[in-house]
Amino acid sequence: MTTSENISTAKPTETKRGLLSSYRNTRRLQQIMILVIMAIGAIAMIAPFAWMLSTSFSRSANVAMPRIPTFWPSDPSIFNYKVAITNLPLLRYYLNSFIVTVSATLGYLFFSSITGYAFAKGQFVGKSVLFIILLTTLMIPFEIRMIPMYQLMRQLHLNDTYWALILPFIAGGFGTFLMRQYISSIPDELIDAARVDGANELTIYARVVLPLCGPPLAALTILSALWRWNDVLWPLLVISDRHLYTITFGLAIAGRSQGIFTGVALATSAIAILPLMVLYLFLQRYIIKGIMMTGLKG
Amino acid sequence: MLKRLRKSLIWYAIISPTFILYGLFVAYPTFETFRLSFFQEVATHQQFVGALHYVRLLGNRVFLAALLNTAFLGIIFLLIVIPLSLVMASLLNNLRVWPNFFKAVYFLPQITSTVAVALVFSYVFQPNWGLVNGLLRQLGVEPLPLWLAEPRYVMTGSRAAVTILAVWVALGYYMLIFQAGLQAVPAELYDAAVVDGAGPLQTWWLITLPNLRPTFIFLFITGTIDAMSRFSDLWMLGGPAGTPARSLQTIVLYMYQTAFESNDFNLASASAVILFLIVLLLTLFNFRSFLRREFSSRPGG
Numbered sequence: 001m002t003t004s005e006n007i008s009t010a011k012p013t014e015t016k017r018g019l020l021s022s023y024r025n026t027r028r029l030q031q032i033m034i035l036v037i038m039a040i041g042a043i044a045m046i047a048p049f050a051w052m053l054s055t056s057f058s059r060s061a062n063v064a065m066p067r068i069p070t071f072w073p074s075d076p077s078i079f080n081y082k083v084a085i086t087n088l089p090l091l092r093y094y095l096n097s098f099i100v101t102v103s104a105t106l107g108y109l110f111f112s113s114i115t116g117y118a119f120a121k122g123q124f125v126g127k128s129v130l131f132i133i134l135l136t137t138l139m140i141p142f143e144i145r146m147i148p149m150y151q152l153m154r155q156l157h158l159n160d161t162y163w164a165l166i167l168p169f170i171a172g173g174f175g176t177f178l179m180r181q182y183i184s185s186i187p188d189e190l191i192d193a194a195r196v197d198g199a200n201e202l203t204i205y206a207r208v209v210l211p212l213c214g215p216p217l218a219a220l221t222i223l224s225a226l227w228r229w230n231d232v233l234w235p236l237l238v239i240s241d242r243h244l245y246t247i248t249f250g251l252a253i254a255g256r257s258q259g260i261f262t263g264v265a266l267a268t269s270a271i272a273i274l275p276l277m278v279l280y281l282f283l284q285r286y287i288i289k290g291i292m293m294t295g296l297k298g
Numbered sequence: 299m300l301k302r303l304r305k306s307l308i309w310y311a312i313i314s315p316t317f318i319l320y321g322l323f324v325a326y327p328t329f330e331t332f333r334l335s336f337f338q339e340v341a342t343h344q345q346f347v348g349a350l351h352y353v354r355l356l357g358n359r360v361f362l363a364a365l366l367n368t369a370f371l372g373i374i375f376l377l378i379v380i381p382l383s384l385v386m387a388s389l390l391n392n393l394r395v396w397p398n399f400f401k402a403v404y405f406l407p408q409i410t411s412t413v414a415v416a417l418v419f420s421y422v423f424q425p426n427w428g429l430v431n432g433l434l435r436q437l438g439v440e441p442l443p444l445w446l447a448e449p450r451y452v453m454t455g456s457r458a459a460v461t462i463l464a465v466w467v468a469l470g471y472y473m474l475i476f477q478a479g480l481q482a483v484p485a486e487l488y489d490a491a492v493v494d495g496a497g498p499l500q501t502w503w504l505i506t507l508p509n510l511r512p513t514f515i516f517l518f519i520t521g522t523i524d525a526m527s528r529f530s531d532l533w534m535l536g537g538p539a540g541t542p543a544r545s546l547q548t549i550v551l552y553m554y555q556t557a558f559e560s561n562d563f564n565l566a567s568a569s570a571v572i573l574f575l576i577v578l579l580l581t582l583f584n585f586r587s588f589l590r591r592e593f594s595s596r597p598g599g
Contacts, residue, residue: 069432115316124306145327171319230411248411255417
């Protein structure tokens with residue numbers, strides 16, 4: 001802010017050329033100042049992760065931590081990682097996370113898109129009423145219905161199964177809403193043309209509508225994947241079998257248990273976090289675009 | 299009419315799985331939460347007890363403290379994150395080198411699971427050798443703050459630590475939304491402001507801020523809902539009781555503790571209903587002021 005004020009306080013006696021170059025200089029100074037502020041923020045964003053990583057490679061961190069934080073271990077070793085993967089079936093946790101996230105997300109995409117298609121292009125009695133009913137449920141946070149959901153899962157004997165982590169989340173009001181908005185913008189002519197050719201509604205959905213829905217499907221994939229992968233409250237209620245822990249939930253349980261060693265704990269965190277970060281590096285453009293499209297976060 | 303109904307059948311078939319799942323996992327549980335909150339388990343059946351649980355809750359100091367705590371943590375969080383992210387987004391919007399790099403870096407905590415971040419921060423805030431206190435010691439700060447071990451309302455206590463954590467996590471998301479809002483402000487308005495001789499601060503105050511109103515409202519609505527239902531990070535750091543001294547206990551943590559540690563599903567349901575009503579009121583309040591402003595400023599619609 002202060003640098004841009006300098007523009008108006010530049011001496012009026014200066015020549016036009018001088019003004020222009022002083023303007024350029026203030027612009028440059030302004031850019032440097034913004035860059036410095038942004039860089040300080042970026043360091044604050046990365047430092048905890050970097051410290052985690054550095055400590056996770058230090059065997060002595062389990063016994064005594066240096067009083068002055070370092071970002072390079074004094075005794076680099078992969079000891080903590082060996083302990084972490086022997087202590088916990090982390091690979092199994094990853095597999096569970098993968099199964100749950102992929103199934104729930106595929107289901108979410110399917111049910112959101114096909115229901116969205118019906119509400120965008122279908123003609124049926126009670127369409128707007130049903131849509132409004134769906135929209136009102138968007139306002140009901142998960143936390144408010146979790147107790148009866150837990151009881152329902154027990155009655156259905158779905159506790160401690162993958163189904164418990166998948167089934168409640170495959171039909172989503174938000175997904176349906178987003179898909180309906182997007183599909184509404186697809187011209188009716190395209191759909192009518194297919195109908196004239198004798199295609200039925202399911203064929204039109206699969207062959208005409210879905211191929212055009214890349215952007216909202218990508219956005220919903222990201223949201224659903226982040227929700228399922230990072231969820232901890234619901235697994236806490238319905239999963240007690242260690243073999244069904246997701247990586248996030250397994251990390252949470254390990255981290256909550258008393259007496260865990262610092263180095264091992266941070267190595268476990270690193271194992272849980274880093275693969276996703278690498279994935280994020282490659283997909284960050286799409287992820288950020290998807291988040292901006294929906295306005296929702298993971 | 300009959301013909302219309304028959305033509306509707308295929309569509310009903312298409313939407314019915316979604317509605318069945320929705321009924322099962324959204325509508326029924328919500329209804330059941332309300333019902334449970336008016337009943338009491340006696341031996342093996344549920345007996346109607348009217349508003350008993352609500353009376354119990356309103357006289358329950360632990361619940362009221364959790365309610366107050368949720369509100370306190372939420373308000374402090376929003377008061378910090380909204381101005382901070384607005385300033386950072388405005389700066390980033392004017393940065394011509396590596397804007398996308400910074401965007402990606404600031405968004406990094408958002409894709410990391412809350413529990414992983416909370417676990418790392420339990421070490422970052424460790425009083426003796428944690429990252430924060432280690433740096434403060436280098437700067438010569440004495441005595442070093444206790445952070446997560448200090449339950450009182452102080453600037454360096456447990457509530458401050460979890461607020462720093464929440465701001466650190468959410469900053470990138472709030473910046474992203476603000477950036478989208480900033481880019482939606484029509485460029486003509488800025489040109490007009492320059493022609494009228496407005497300085498940068500004046501332009502920001504008179505053009506940028508009023509045009510960001512929808513963004514503010516959106517972030518307030520989503521921010522209050524998130525704050526009211528805060529659970530994972532606090533559970534990770536302080537357990538169901540919000541240790542130390544319940545300084546980190548929120549409504550959802552209280553609800554979890556009541557239902558799954560004390561096995562009082564009815565009381566927990568009543569607290570869920572109260573949470574629901576608060577979220578509903580806050581949303582309607584935010585939304586109403588949003589709609590009123592929007593429509594009064596654009597009489598033509």
